[in-house]
Amino acid sequence: MTNNPDTSDAPPGNLHWFFAGQRLLMTIPAIVLMTAFIGFAGFAREVGLPAWQTVLITLIVWALPSKFLLVAAIQSGFGLVATFLTVTLSAARLMPMVGSLVPELRGPKTRTITLLFLSHFVAITAWVVSMERLRDVPREHRTVFFAGFAISLTIACALIVALVYVLAPSLPDIVLATLFFLTPTYFLCSLWGSARERAGHIAMASGLVLAPMIYLILPGYNILLTGIIAGGLAFTYHLVHKRWAS
Amino acid sequence: MTFDAFDSVAWQLAFILVGGWLATDIWRWSGVLLGNRLKDESDMLVLVRCIATGLVAAVIAQLIVFPSGALGRETEASLRIAAALIGFMAYLAVGKKVAVGVGVSLLGLAAGMYFDV
Numbered sequence: 339m340t341n342n343p344d345t346s347d348a349p350p351g352n353l354h355w356f357f358a359g360q361r362l363l364m365t366i367p368a369i370v371l372m373t374a375f376i377g378f379a380g381f382a383r384e385v386g387l388p389a390w391q392t393v394l395i396t397l398i399v400w401a402l403p404s405k406f407l408l409v410a411a412i413q414s415g416f417g418l419v420a421t422f423l424t425v426t427l428s429a430a431r432l433m434p435m436v437g438s439l440v441p442e443l444r445g446p447k448t449r450t451i452t453l454l455f456l457s458h459f460v461a462i463t464a465w466v467v468s469m470e471r472l473r474d475v476p477r478e479h480r481t482v483f484f485a486g487f488a489i490s491l492t493i494a495c496a497l498i499v500a501l502v503y504v505l506a507p508s509l510p511d512i513v514l515a516t517l518f519f520l521t522p523t524y525f526l527c528s529l530w531g532s533a534r535e536r537a538g539h540i541a542m543a544s545g546l547v548l549a550p551m552i553y554l555i556l557p558g559y560n561i562l563l564t565g566i567i568a569g570g571l572a573f574t575y576h577l578v579h580k581r582w583a584s
Numbered sequence: 585m586t587f588d589a590f591d592s593v594a595w596q597l598a599f600i601l602v603g604g605w606l607a608t609d610i611w612r613w614s615g616v617l618l619g620n621r622l623k624d625e626s627d628m629l630v631l632v633r634c635i636a637t638g639l640v641a642a643v644i645a646q647l648i649v650f651p652s653g654a655l656g657r658e659t660e661a662s663l664r665i666a667a668a669l670i671g672f673m674a675y676l677a678v679g680k681k682v683a684v685g686v687g688v689s690l691l692g693l694a695a696g697m698y699f700d701v
Binding site: 366369370373374381384385391394395398399400401403404405406407408410411412413415416417418421422424425426427428429430431432433434435436437439440450453454457458460511512514515516518519520521522523524525526527528529530531533534535537538540541542543544545546547548549550553560561562564565566567568569570572573576577 | 585586587588596597599600601602603604605606607608609610611612613614615616617618619627629630631632633634635636637638639640641642643644645646647648649650651652653654655657658659664667668671672675676680682683685686689690693694697698
């Protein structure tokens with residue numbers, strides 16, 4: 339019983355909040371995301387990317403839909419410009435996400451450079467969990483709390499990707515096939531859930547139907563063409579619906 | 585110029601940095617520097633979100649209908665489509681729990697492979 343009143347009464351410091359953030363790795367959304375990275379590693383491996391490129395993409399792109407499209411673009415033989423366009427279209431949603439997170443994150447002494455660095459670790463899961471939890475963290479510790487969660491999540495996923503890569507050759511085909519199936523099924527559910535408006539559901543449904551059909555006619559361009567046609571259809575619905583409502 | 589256009593690690597690295605890193609982080613940095621300028625309901629953002637959703641949907645469909653590698657060798661398209669549909673219906677039935685949808689799909693696929701459907 340050597341409880342020192344000086345330390346036990348002191349408010350928890352940065353280290354405490356870093357680890358408090360890190361503990362969020364054990365929440366359901368984080369665990370589901372880590373599982374999805376098992377599938378991503380399988381996908382990248384099938385496409386023929388070496389381990390270092392797969393881990394690098396995990397660390398520097400981080401948002402799963404964008405990574406998924408980057409690897410699909412590489413597989414379909416997209417040029418750099420088409421690849422950039424495809425990936426950047428899927429990443430535009432990060433801007434309003436970061437824009438709404440920053441006011442929650444900024445403390446009295448937070449520098450912009452810190453926010454620029456931390457913003458890299460924003461993706462859907464990190465954003466959803468942080469927006470929920472940050473309000474319970476004292477403002478001066480919020481950036482540290484976010485770093486503890488989001489950076490740890492990124493690194494954990496990169497480790498999972500590396501591990502799957504190492505283990506994959508020793509796995510039987512049946513297990514590999516199941517792992518590979520994780521990616522499309524994960525997105526089938528999460529994409530439906532993350533759609534903000536009915537138009538998103540229309541874009542998704544028409545994309546699912548159109549892509550295989552366009553693939554049979556124009557295999558190399560089916561992703562980009564499907565995105566534009568399905569997106570255009572859904573947007574037209576959105577505009578017509580808005581006109582009707584007003 | 586595609587990813588495999590040159591047999592060079594430097595080119596592949598540049599491709600990943602520009603097509604992957606820059607293509608995503610410009611939006612995150614704009615979010616910090618410009619704040620929430622793009623209103624969530626603005627038509628421009630709805631259009632971009634619709635196209636992005638269509639793009640991801642296209643890749644989902646391609647991976648289910650025309651997968652490469654072990655999945656393509658081990659399973660028929662009908663099994664994959666059925667497994668994906670069952671999982672998606674389970675996801676909707678339990679109130680949009682991604683873990684449930686994925687679990688049911690994978691179980692369906694594994695069962696199909698095991699019983700050689």
